[in-house]
Amino acid sequence: MNLNEFQQSWLSSPRRVIGMMSGTSLDGIDICLAEFNCNEYGKHGFKVLEKAIYPMDQSLKEFLIHLMQDTISLEEVSHAQQRITNIHAESVLRFLNEKSIDVSTCDLLSVHGQTVWHSPPKSNSAIGHTLQLLSIPALASLTGIRTIGDFRTADIALGGQGAPLVPIFDEEFLYSEKIDTIAVNIGGMANITFIPKNREMNLLAFDTGPGNVLIDLAMRKFFGKQYDEGGVFAKEGRVLDRLWKNLCDIDFIKEAPPKSTGRELFNKALLDSLLEVSFVNTFPGEDIVRTLTDFTAWSIAENIRLFANQESRVIVTGGGANNNTLMMRLKQELPSATFLSTEDLGFDQDSKEALCFAYMGWRSLAGLSGNVPSVTGASNSVVLGSVSC
Amino acid sequence: MNLNEFQQSWLSSPRRVIGMMSGTSLDGIDICLAEFNCNEYGKHGFKVLEKAIYPMDQSLKEFLIHLMQDTISLEEVSHAQQRITNIHAESVLRFLNEKSIDVSTCDLLSVHGQTVWHSPPKSNSAIGHTLQLLSIPALASLTGIRTIGDFRTADIALGGQGAPLVPIFDEEFLYSEKIDTIAVNIGGMANITFIPKNREMNLLAFDTGPGNVLIDLAMRKFFGKQYDEGGVFAKEGRVLDRLWKNLCDIDFIKEAPPKSTGRELFNKALLDSLLEVSFVNTFPGEDIVRTLTDFTAWSIAENIRLFANQESRVIVTGGGANNNTLMMRLKQELPSATFLSTEDLGFDQDSKEALCFAYMGWRSLAGLSGNVPSVTGASNSVVLGSVSC
Numbered sequence: 001m002n003l004n005e006f007q008q009s010w011l012s013s014p015r016r017v018i019g020m021m022s023g024t025s026l027d028g029i030d031i032c033l034a035e036f037n038c039n040e041y042g043k044h045g046f047k048v049l050e051k052a053i054y055p056m057d058q059s060l061k062e063f064l065i066h067l068m069q070d071t072i073s074l075e076e077v078s079h080a081q082q083r084i085t086n087i088h089a090e091s092v093l094r095f096l097n098e099k100s101i102d103v104s105t106c107d108l109l110s111v112h113g114q115t116v117w118h119s120p121p122k123s124n125s126a127i128g129h130t131l132q133l134l135s136i137p138a139l140a141s142l143t144g145i146r147t148i149g150d151f152r153t154a155d156i157a158l159g160g161q162g163a164p165l166v167p168i169f170d171e172e173f174l175y176s177e178k179i180d181t182i183a184v185n186i187g188g189m190a191n192i193t194f195i196p197k198n199r200e201m202n203l204l205a206f207d208t209g210p211g212n213v214l215i216d217l218a219m220r221k222f223f224g225k226q227y228d229e230g231g232v233f234a235k236e237g238r239v240l241d242r243l244w245k246n247l248c249d250i251d252f253i254k255e256a257p258p259k260s261t262g263r264e265l266f267n268k269a270l271l272d273s274l275l276e277v278s279f280v281n282t283f284p285g286e287d288i289v290r291t292l293t294d295f296t297a298w299s300i301a302e303n304i305r306l307f308a309n310q311e312s313r314v315i316v317t318g319g320g321a322n323n324n325t326l327m328m329r330l331k332q333e334l335p336s337a338t339f340l341s342t343e344d345l346g347f348d349q350d351s352k353e354a355l356c357f358a359y360m361g362w363r364s365l366a367g368l369s370g371n372v373p374s375v376t377g378a379s380n381s382v383v384l385g386s387v388s389c
Numbered sequence: 390m391n392l393n394e395f396q397q398s399w400l401s402s403p404r405r406v407i408g409m410m411s412g413t414s415l416d417g418i419d420i421c422l423a424e425f426n427c428n429e430y431g432k433h434g435f436k437v438l439e440k441a442i443y444p445m446d447q448s449l450k451e452f453l454i455h456l457m458q459d460t461i462s463l464e465e466v467s468h469a470q471q472r473i474t475n476i477h478a479e480s481v482l483r484f485l486n487e488k489s490i491d492v493s494t495c496d497l498l499s500v501h502g503q504t505v506w507h508s509p510p511k512s513n514s515a516i517g518h519t520l521q522l523l524s525i526p527a528l529a530s531l532t533g534i535r536t537i538g539d540f541r542t543a544d545i546a547l548g549g550q551g552a553p554l555v556p557i558f559d560e561e562f563l564y565s566e567k568i569d570t571i572a573v574n575i576g577g578m579a580n581i582t583f584i585p586k587n588r589e590m591n592l593l594a595f596d597t598g599p600g601n602v603l604i605d606l607a608m609r610k611f612f613g614k615q616y617d618e619g620g621v622f623a624k625e626g627r628v629l630d631r632l633w634k635n636l637c638d639i640d641f642i643k644e645a646p647p648k649s650t651g652r653e654l655f656n657k658a659l660l661d662s663l664l665e666v667s668f669v670n671t672f673p674g675e676d677i678v679r680t681l682t683d684f685t686a687w688s689i690a691e692n693i694r695l696f697a698n699q700e701s702r703v704i705v706t707g708g709g710a711n712n713n714t715l716m717m718r719l720k721q722e723l724p725s726a727t728f729l730s731t732e733d734l735g736f737d738q739d740s741k742e743a744l745c746f747a748y749m750g751w752r753s754l755a756g757l758s759g760n761v762p763s764v765t766g767a768s769n770s771v772v773l774g775s776v777s778c
Contacts, residue, residue: 003395003535003778005394005395006392006394006395067463068463071460071461071462072460072461072462072463073460073461074456074457074461074466074505074506074520075506075508075653077463077466077506077520078505078506078507078508078518078519078520079508079518081518081520082516082517082518082545085542085546086516116463116467117463117464117466117467118467119464119467119468127471127475128471129467129468129470129471130467131463131466131467131470135539135542135543135546136539136775137539137540137542137543137546137773137774137775138542138543138545138546139546140543141543141546141547141771142546146392150524150525150526150775150777151526153474153524153526153527154524154526154527154529154530154777156471156527157474157524157526157527157528157530157531158530264464364778367778382530383777383778384526385526385777386525386526386539386775386776386777387775387776387777388539388543388772388774388775388776389392389753389756389772
């Protein structure tokens with residue numbers, strides 16, 4: 001009996017995996033329970049059994065924003081990791097309780113952790129690094145469930161961008177032989193996976209730029225709110241030309257993939273300086289929010305036009321899918337695309353990332369690689385993550 | 390075939406494990422290759438096959454000291470983790486190469502990581518946290534060896550001090566039914582394990598206070614050297630009364646175990662303030678170093694007198710075992726103890742910690758717990774660490 005036998009055995013029965021995702025938007029923790037299986041032809045299947053979103057503890061959110069924006073001490077970093085781990089443990093226990101799930105029926109807890117820094121390798125010079133705070137052994141011992149996490153660092157060590165990782169899920173479950181497929185996820189940042197119907201062509205996946213991050217920052221600044229629920233603030237505003245132009249000038253948007261980004265670029269400092277140089281600080285907040293919303297939709301669409309195919313079927317997930325103004329503008333920008341609902345595909349637009357990380361953990365226990373080198377730029381594919389029993 | 394079968398199979402053959410330790414002294418990375426086995430009665434055995442110490446890259450050492458002493462950014466923390474991981478990977482590859490070890494013969498790489506913060510839980514109020522920087526998945530993919538690390542956080546999550554962890558090794562391999570045994574390790578900090586001959590009595594293990602840390606800081610300050618090689622500087626100095634008294638007043642020394650400490654307490658700021666209030670800055674550096682050396686020996690001996698038994702056999706390991714002045718003073722402080730050489734026990738005084746972490750990783754793969762709750766204060770014993778394949 002060796003590791004291979006364990007991996008074969010892992011694949012031989014359906015496995016129930018809890019997936020958890022806490023994105024850069026710091027809005028909350030997405031959690032889902034899914035069952036994965038592998039049929040006799042090696043085709044994978046999944047079924048989402050339960051899902052929930054728990055809002056991030058407000059004081060922890062403020063603490064994390066402080067960590068990301070200010071100079072800090074190692075004590076604060078260590079403390080943050082402990083608090084992040086604890087809030088994950090509490091969320092798991094709450095989820096098990098609320099959904100009446102017996103902990104002994106859960107084969108794995110697969111967790112992204114909280115990204116607090118992400119510097120992918122730049123051209124051939126600077127070495128990349130990324131930091132997801134969460135203690136896997138602590139989470140395993142607090143929940144009593146075998147736990148896997150830290151999915152990004154192995155890909156980075158192999159020269160990859162460490163992101164995006166969702167494409168392995170998209171490739172397995174969203175492919176259509178009839179039409180090109182584009183999966184768009186609008187979280188704090190936005191990313192797309194382009195899955196050509198022609199299997200000979202490489203999968204393409206990358207961050208397109210901001211997702212909700214700039215909109216959320218403006219909502220906080222002008223209205224003291226966490227986000228623009230349903231896009232109603234944006235709906236009341238009009239586009240401000242100078243701000244629009246300055247936004248469109250951000251180099252990242254039109255850069256060719258592979259590329260990934262985060263709060264290192266799209267943050268409060270960037271927004272403040274753009275508002276300043278655009279002389280728009282006295283305009284109504286609705287106009288700012290509208291301009292940022294339109295820009296976000298445009299930046300996603302522009303990347304699809306430049307690097308994918310707008311005559312595709314498009315599946316939008318993430319919190320941004322609930323922003324009606326953003327979705328309306330995205331559809332206007334991509335008139336020849338067919339927009340699909342995720343429900344037809346067996347999952348919920350809000351829980352896709354948690355589901356993807358559940359799938360990635362399930363793959364790792366089976367000894368299957370999780371990164372797509374053509375997407376991340378890593379030198380080879382590798383089994384991702386680290387497991388505590 | 391389930392996890393239990395894998396663990397049984399792990400125990401059924403001898404396993405070759407590389408252990409790595411990089412302590413708070415930041416002097417270097419200790420590395421050893423050991424073979425572990427389990428006989429038919431469940432008794433564990435080990436054999437050290439190779440060992441080495443590689444000095445810490447000087448620029449990384451400076452960077453880590455900066456991180457520990459100054460206010461910093463998350464980018465620096467993330468970058469530090471990547472650099473620590475890389476230097477571990479380089480050390481492994483150098484070790485395999487220099488010792489002509491075939492990577493395919495290594496079953497496991499077991500690594501402590503670099504502690505940059507350690508706040509154990511205080512009484513019943515503050516929750517503990519600890520941060521060992523190193524990416525386990527990245528190290529596994531850079532070396533091609535299954536890797537385990539992050540040994541301390543599970544114990545902390547269960548209310549333990551997360552330290553010391555070495556006692557599980559001491560209990561298994563250093564016990565004598567004839568006489569009480571005390572294992573002393575003098576690294577950056579100093580710790581002891583008290584292993585009573587009476588098996589009914591609980592193992593006791595805790596940090597006694599500084600190991601080499603204060604001596605090293607003074608060597609750097611007064612002589613621009615990393616440490617007092619052989620204790621020759623201390624040998625030339627004399628004890629300064631006021632400084633000696635102020636050192637002995639540090640509460641931690643006489644606190645009852647369980648207790649653990651680190652650079653959070655014993656650091657440059659503490660030394661500078663002690664020198665200041667003792668009005669000794671104009672005295673010869675040798676006198677300062679001598680006083681700190683004597684204090685270090687006294688603090689270890691005082692803990693043995695207060696909380697263990699001075700009529701024991703004593704085994705000293707760690708860098709401090711090479712400081713002849715420190716060892717002489719320790720022997721003078723404990724006249725009724727019998728000092729033993731580690732060589733009789735099958736390992737080297739400099740590589741014990743690396744060997745211990747190799748053993749801890751080997752235990753975790755076998756599904757055996759690694760913490761001793763009576764020592765750490767954790768609510769229960771638990772399989773430690775997190776594994777990447």
